[in-house]
Amino acid sequence: MTLFMQHALFLLCVVVISALGMAQGQAIAIVGTLVEENTVQPIPYATVAIYDSNTKEIITGDTTDDTGQFKIRLSRTDFYLEISFMGYKTKTISTFTVSNGTIDLGTIQLSPDSQALNEVVVTGEVSRTVFKLDKRVFNVGTDISSTGVSALEVLNNVPSVNVNIEGEVTLRGSGGVQILINGKPSVLADQSGNALGTITADMIDSIEVITNPSAKYEASGTAGILNIILKKEEKAGWNGSISANTGTPDNHSIGGSINRRTEHFNLFTQFGAGYRSLPEDTKAINRNLTNGESILSYGEEFRNETFFNITLGTDYHLNKYNVLTLSGNFAYEIEDQPSETNFSFFNGNDLVSRWVRRETTDANNPKWQYEFNWAKTFQNNEEHTFQWSALGSFFGKDQSSLFNDTTLEGDNVDRNQRTATVFQQADYTFKADYVNPLTEEYTIETGAQYVINDVGNDFEVQDIIDGNFITDDNLTNNFEWTQKVLGLYVTGAYENDTWGLKVGLRMESTDLSTLLTNTNEANSQNFTNLFPTLHTSYKLNDNFSLQAGYSRRIFRPRLWDLNPFFNIRNNFNVRVGNPDLQPEFTDSYELTSIYKIGKASMSSSLYHRYTTEVVERVSTFENNVTLTSPENIGTNASVGFETNGKYSPSKWLTLTGDFNFNYFDRKGTFEDQIFDFTGNRWSARLGSKIGLPAAIDLEFIGNYSSDFKTVQGEQRGFASLDLGMRKKILNGKIVLNLGVRDVFASRQEERFVNQPTFETYDFELRGRFVTFGISYGFGKGEAMTYSGRRR
Structure with a gap:
């Protein structure tokens, strides 16, 4: 026995x-x-x-x-x-x-x-991937669940998913991944923190990888979805960790996390505090081709931040079939944003004036998030479920800035300005999902979601005239933005051992309004859209499957795309939102093959995407000032090929790679200017994880992004390298981390705008970041690194 x-x-x-x-x-x-x-x-x-x-x-x-x-x-x-x-x-x-x-x-x-x-001979189930209609399911076996590692380490074992030593998650080489817990947004899944560290491997049943979401999920686009399914019955126990980190530029934090499970409760908390600095080098050139004038600027900007945060939550198992979850997070940030920008004004080759613009900015940012969830499993079938959740969040900013211009040479351009911002954003999400497997082969799903976004931004600009601050009415206003989205969906699926088909339809009704209260400029949009989805799959054998899918997606303009206010740090290069911006729609077609060759897992996709009302940033030029705002510019038809893989020839070596190439055909007009052109863009990512003796892990990640055309010019590509090293002590109870991000300080953005009457050049560089951390774990799990909440 x-x-x-x-x-x-x-x-x-x-x-x-x-x-x-x-x-x-x-x-x-x-x-x-x-x-x-x-x-x-x-x-x-x-x-x-x-x-x-x-x-x-x-x-x-x-x-x-x-x-x-x-x-x-x-x-x-x-x-x-x-x-x-x-x-x-x-x-x-x-x-x-x-x-x-x-x-x-x-x-x-x-x-x-x-x-x-x-x-004693210990046998256990090995983790493996099962191919479903519209997703891949990575079942966590005892080879992982018994190790005590965190959810981030489990994710790192999933094909097509990579988690670097800093805890950043990518899917098929792309960021912007939405992480769900049991099919719903959660405080624990918020990637701006490391709360996923409070979930250990033995709590996870499976992870669903969704690259082309069905109608069940909201139609706004992401790089993909990772849905972490927790076990319904958990063994009692507790785990926790404390961490300390330091780095250059300044990046210092301390934090801790605790998770305690009993028969009926799962209690979790995370807390931390720290200080960090985010410097950035900038350069810009504005050239007026009609009169030969030009403005050159360069400088260094900082965003220094002291932060505190705490997360509390509990899962309460009412009985075998009902679980309630209540959790929340509170954070407070104190910002300091000093900057210094040097300007030179030329008429042809002659210097007219040279000056320096200094900024002093202070801000206080309170933020909190909370959720309530009820999950019910019906007695006749554990796959027969109903789930209702409510998620709320708030972010506030009370900011003041002082700008001082000092002439260094030539014409006097001394000028002092100050700005004040009171910003508040509240978001609420209510979601209900019902799944009923009618038979072993037929399943229906239906549900609803209601999202409310409510924003107010009171912005004031003042000029110092004769020693007095005078409000600039042209730049001062109060922006109010409200968006409500109601979504309803239904899907039906048939699936047997080798073949399956899933069809779905989602309806989303959007009610959007913006108002500039000081000038009474209002914009209201109300539209209802249907988003059909179709997925099919065919499994040739355990090592090779084909998936095909179609979905219609929407990109709704984000707050900062709509907000008409801007930072006047560099008042010759200004970015501003557009309250009249329309959403863009995309029809996405994808054919994917998923296969295993020995110890390698591969996924390759051919795709075609056709997007209307494409949102592009367009620059206009007046009085040597470049004003950049988002506009709807025509259509984009793209075809592409993407492949990625993970290869583990031995326990001590894992190689990952991603390659994406797409060809695009752009068509559109803006203010009588035609933007018709074709181009291509490609990117590659290579990574390796090497296990050395003495429980030391090394990680190398190389990235390359090619040059590509834009509607008004070109954006340059770059290559970069990240390094990481981790050392485990006492079977993982103590973990040392060393990370070097952008080793050669080459991850830079260079943008060119070339137009008949003007040219602009923009350059931004964050530079090299080095971090070191130590974590100590107690209880069941390993140490779990806490590095503060990412912005």
């Missing part, structure tokens, strides 16, 4: 015999602490069984907790105890004393059983 069957039989006996009842009488508490004989270390999860002294039948039992302690209540004294744990000799206790209703067995020592250890 296998060890698993023995434990299962034991637990079954405990449940049955306990249900039949024990003799009535006064309850006696049996307590004790179990330790290892040689090291005196606690032994968690050992079996404590109580047997009838006469019949030798089991009465009840329990397991020790993380500290080796146990407590059992009983209403009789005619019994004996057997304490057992794999690899140790079983201990029987039949002599004890009852004192004040308690039997205190004190510290109990178990000695190793060398013979038993030699005979």
Whole structure:
């Protein structure tokens, strides 16, 4: 009989015999602490069984907790105890004393059983990927679930998914991945923090990889969806971690996380504080081709931030079929944004003026997020489910800036300005999903989602004139933005062992309004759209599958695309939103092959996307000032090929690669200017993870992005390299991390605009970042790195 069957039989006996009842009488508490004989270390999860002294039948039992302690209540004294744990000799206790209703067995020592250890053969399920209609399901086997690593490490084992040492998740080489927990947005899934570290591998049942979402998911586009499915029944236990980090430029933080699971509750928390600085080098050139004037600028900008945050949450299992989740996060940021920009004004080759513009900015940013979720499983089938959730968030910013221009040479351009911003954004999401597997082959899904976005941005610009601050009415206003999206969907699917088909239809009704209160400029949009989806798959064998899909997607303009206010840090290169911007729509077709070759897993896709009302940033030029705003510019038809793979020739080496090439055909006009052109763009990403002796892991990630044409010019490509190193101590209880992002400081953005009357050049560079962290884990899991909340 296998060890698993023995434990299962034991637990079954405990449940049955306990249900039949024990003799009535006064309850006696049996307590004790179990330790290892040689090291005196606690032994968690050992079996404590109580047997009838006469019949030798089991009465009840329990397991020790993380500290080796146990407590059992009983209403009789005619019994004996057997304490057992794999690899140790079983201990029987039949002599004890009852004192004040308690039997205190004190510290109990178990000695190793060398013979038993030699005979033990552990077998378990190996993690594997199952291909479904519109997704791939990575089932987490005991090879991973027993390791105690965090959810981020589990994600890193999923084909097509990569998590670097800093915890950033990409899917098929692309960022912007939406992570869900049990099919819904969650505080735990928010990638702006490291809350995923509170989930350990033994809590995860499977991970769904969705690259072309069905009608079940909202129609706004992302790089893809990773849905983490947690186990419905979790073993009691706890895990936690504390971390400290430092880096250059300044990046210092301390934090901790704790997760505690009992029979009915799963409690989790994460907290932290820190300080970080984000410098950026900038350059810009504005050339007026009609009169020969030009403005050159270069400078360095900083965003310094002190931050505090805490996450609290719980899952409460009402019973076997109902689970409630309540969680929340609060964060507070204190910002300081000093910058210095040097300007030179030329008329031809003659210097007219040279000056420096200095900025001092302070801001306070409170933010919080909360969620409530009810998940119900029906008794007839664990796949028959209903789920309702509510998610809310708030972000505020109270910011003031002072700008000072000082003439260094030539004409006097001294000027002082200040701005004040009061910004508030509240978002609410209500979601309901119902899944009913009618038979083993037919499934229907239906549900609804309602999203509310409510934003207010009060912005004021003042000029210092004769020592007094005078409001500039042309640049001062209060922007209000409200968007409400109601979505309803239904899907039907047929799937057998080799072939499947899934059709779906989603309806989304959007109600959008913007208002500039000072000038009473209003814009209202109300539109309803249908988003059909079609997915099919064919499984040739266990190692090769084909998937084909069609979906219609929408890109709704984001807040900063609509907000007409701008930062006047560089008042000759201004970016501003467009309240009249329309959404863009995309018809997406994709044919994907998924295959395994030995120890390599590969995925290749051919795709075609046709987008209307394409949102592009367009620059206009007046008085040597470049004003850039988003506009709807015609259509974009693209065809492309994408392939990615993961190859693990040995336990110590994993190689990953992604390659994407697309050819695009742009057509459109703006202010009587025709933007018709074709071009191509490609990118590649190569990564390697090397396991060295002494539990040291090395990571190398190289990226390349090619040049490509834009509607008014060109954007230059770049190549970059990231390095990471991790050292585990005490079986992962202590983890040391060293990361170098952009080793050669080559991840730069260069944009050119070439028009008949003007030319512009923009350059931005973040530079090299070096970080070092140490984490200590306690309880069941490994140490989990906390590096603060990413912006």
